[in-house]
Amino acid sequence: MRQHDVLPVACAAPGTAEYDEAAAVFNLAAPARPAVAVTARSVAEVRAAVREADARDLPVRVHTTGHAAGARPAVDGGLLIRTRLDGPVVVDAERRTARVPAGATWGEVVAAAAPHGLAAPHGSAAHVGVVGYLLGGGVSFYGRYTGLAANRVRAVELVTADGELVRADAATDPELLWALRGGGGGFGVVTAVEVELFTVAKVVTGAAYWSAAHARPLLRAWRDWAKEAPRRATTSLRVMNLPPVPGVPPALAAGPVLCVDGAVLAASREEVAQARRQAEDLLAPLRGLAEPLMDTWALTDAAGVLDAHMDPAEPVPFIGDHLLLADLGDDAVDAFLDVVGEGSGSPLAVATLRQLGGAFADADPRGGVLNRVDAAYAYMGSGPPFGPVTAADLEAHCATVRSALAPWDTGRTVPSLVEGADRPQCHLDAEARSAVDRVRARIDPRGRFAGDIAPGATAAG
Ligand SMILES: Cc1cc2nc3c(=O)[nH]c(=O)nc-3n(C[C@H](O)[C@H](O)[C@H](O)COP(=O)(O)OP(=O)(O)OC[C@H]3O[C@@H](n4cnc5c(N)ncnc54)[C@H](O)[C@@H]3O)c2cc1C
Secondary structure, three states: OOOOOOOOOOOEOOOOHHHHHHHOOOEOOOOOEOOEEEEEOOHHHHHHHHHHHHHOOOOEEEEOOOOOHHHOOOOEOOEEEEEOOOOOOEEEOOOOEEEEEEOEEHHHHHHHHHHHOEEOOOOOOOOOEHHHHHHOOOOOOOHHHHOOHHHHEEEEEEEOOOOOEEEEEOOOOHHHHHHHOOOOOOOOEEEEEEEEOEEOOEEEEEEEEEEHHHHHHHHHHHHHHHHOOOOOEEEEEEEEOOOOOOOOOHHHHOOOEEEEEEEEEEOOHHHHHHHHHHHHHHHHHHHHHOOOOEEOOEEEOHHHHHHHOOOOOOOEOOEEEEEEEOOOOHHHHHHHHHHHOOOOOOOOOEEEEEEOOHHHHOOOOOOOOOOOOOOOEEEEEEEOOOOOOOHHHHHHHHHHHHHHOHHHEOOOOOHHHOOOOOOOOOOOOHHHHHHHHHHHHHHOOOOOOHHHOOOOOOOOO
């Protein structure tokens, strides 16, 4: 049998282990309840599932890990395809690319790239799915050096609504490749992506934590450093309310903390001393302001970057929000800490400011429709509806933060960072949305995947 022949596929109904496996999501606050679900492990199984949906006239949704389950309209009815395609991540060291089967996580790509002295444009967590992250833009911990991760995608293989496998690259279908990268989804089922890697010798990475009592001067110092920071450095600042549970160091669970983490890249051996100095330029003034409670910053290999942020590895429920912010003056620092800092009563477990600028702001002629980020910081804040904190508390506090930060809100968003399907979203301008709609109409004329389109990503709103 040829590799892509169509096989019969069993779409599982609720109440079966197969259904539970296919419909499972990382964000437990946004469970998926499709009519039927399937875990596709080969291109043939994806094709068969899409053809079955066509025969039964079912809308199709697609996911990998369900990290973004809360960011998309609820999966409620229809067919849900989980992509977990068999096969390894294959690195072409000469071309500096990785071919990644849909279903792979960034941890798998980093592990495959490392023996070749290469690194990947991943985000903060090893277990995030490569495909959803890349289709949504992808804000990497190397992003001030690499730009939006989606811009580094060189090819996408996908099964379209007619059940056919197509490859979109610069030679075969540049328009589809362009629209897939940040266009908001709804084109088909991606089965593999080819992504450009970059050289890495060492990385200075880690996280330093302080009592949030020192938040104001620390945030101001980090903000001042961020304005002039080198492109090899990409960092984030978080105010965290960590619960006293196993895995959380007691010193960090004793009260709100402020964390500065990130990565400073040494692309070659010659750059290692410079990377150390650049990390020191960031950390020495912060350490001088107050003694950290914990500090893991160190020179390490690329894999260390995935450990620095300490995101939860197991599924958790969370509700949150995302904004792209302009430059933050002292008034903005005060406004931010007034609603998420010590004494604010914030129920958010994490309130993050991701440092943008650098290559994030550059237009990339080889990039996708979401090509650059015109903002200084990405805000994300979220928490679990757990114990005394209810979903309503979190929703209300998301609104409070949104209103406090309104003067600095650019009104734009990056799809991969969106945390709530009903939040205002604006990834693209009207002209780009219309152009992407035209590509969708060509690829999926009957709208089989229409439910998979990110809110706000079409010209219709
Ligand atoms: C702990 C944590 C850390 C994170 N860190 C970062 C970060 O540093 N930077 C960043 O930018 N984002 C980050 N994110 C957000 C993350 O990038 C998005 O949630 C992303 O969508 C995850 O991709 P996924 O495929 O795992 O998600 P899923 O929820 O499985 O998929 C999200 C969407 O992608 C599309 N999709 C997924 N697979 C396919 C496929 N095979 N074919 C077609 N469409 C598909 C679908 O439209 C789906 O609704 C983080 C999220 C979490 C929870």
